[in-house]
Amino acid sequence: MSAAARLGVALWTMQSTAARPGLHASLYRRFAEEGRLAEELGFGSLWVGEHRVWYDGWCPAPLHVLAYVAGVTERIGLGTAMYLVPQHDAAAAARTIATLDELSGGRFELGTGLGYRDPEFDALGLRRDRRGRLMEQNLDELEAAWSAVGASAPQASATQQTSRPSRSASNARSSAPGRDASTVVAVRTPPACQPWPPAAIETGSHCRHVASRFS
Secondary structure, three states: OOOOOHEEHHHHHHHOOOOOOHHHHHHHHHHHHHHHHHHHHOOOOOOOOOOOOOOOOOOOHHHHHHHHHOOOOOEEEEEEEOOOOHHOHHHHHHHHHHHHHHHHHHHEEEEEEEOHHHHHHHOOOOOOHHHHHHHHHHHHHHHHHHHHOOOOEEEEEEEEEOOOOOOOOOOOOOOOOOOOOOOOOOOOOOOOOOOOOHOOOOOOHHHHHHHHHHO
């Protein structure tokens, strides 16, 4: 395995702000191009974040954009860092995640988080102070939905939540006895090629530079 293959590219956020607006169709196309480039350069994975109704214009639907890039790549891993589980309908999320994992050939890895921005929860008619309970409830429903169709449940630890629905994981919660439901659940994020701030650097040239150092 090459050194670059142990690196992940993060975070693509589909940012469209008042200071730097962008058309969503163009942002999707650009991400597909960057995903192909990252794969050509030998990177091991590509990670996206999630936020909504906020001034910095993050991607509100990471699973959909990863499905798009899955269709134009063959090997690179695809993941969320983070997918805000309390803000989603669990049954719909389970179907979408399983479909994405199948379409990508098992390349998808799910990183989940609680979310923390009040306006996001308010816009969805949810209470942020109940996000821990919503997280536990939705994780249970995701596991139940995948078990019903023979897919695997997410693996978890006190500081980690990752999953591949196509992998076997029978003891999703046993490794974290007594875990506080309000604890932020973090993805196992690989070392990242992270362009920031978005206006200061082009993703493609930045990743080429990083890849050249590890070739």
